[in-house]
Amino acid sequence: MAINLSKTTEAAFRFGLHVIIGALLFALISAAAIALNQFITFCDGRNLVPQFVLMGMRGLEYGMWTVDGVCFAWLFVAEGVRFVASVGWRD
Numbered sequence: 001m002a003i004n005l006s007k008t009t010e011a012a013f014r015f016g017l018h019v020i021i022g023a024l025l026f027a028l029i030s031a032a033a034i035a036l037n038q039f040i041t042f043c044d045g046r047n048l049v050p051q052f053v054l055m056g057m058r059g060l061e062y063g064m065w066t067v068d069g070v071c072f073a074w075l076f077v078a079e080g081v082r083f084v085a086s087v088g089w090r091d
Contacts, residue, residue, distance in 0.1 A: 011086040023072070029064060
């Protein structure tokens with residue numbers, strides 16, 4: 001049983017689906033970065049590890065946030081371009 005959709009509707013559905021999945025993956029990676037932040041705070045408050053290890057973990061956390069944000073922005077732009085190209089809205 002196939003559903004026949006117009007070209008624009010199919011492209012909009014695909015765009016929305018990809019952005020929603022990308023947002024969920026962004027949230028998942030952000031949750032991991034937040035958990036790492038909580039772990040760093042826990043270790044720092046109890047002096048469990050040396051300061052250079054905390055700095056390395058903090059760098060990893062910032063790296064996770066940066067890469068996650070850049071990849072989500074790239075996904076959004078790439079899917080937007082693909083949507084516009086598939087609909088044929090080029091001037």
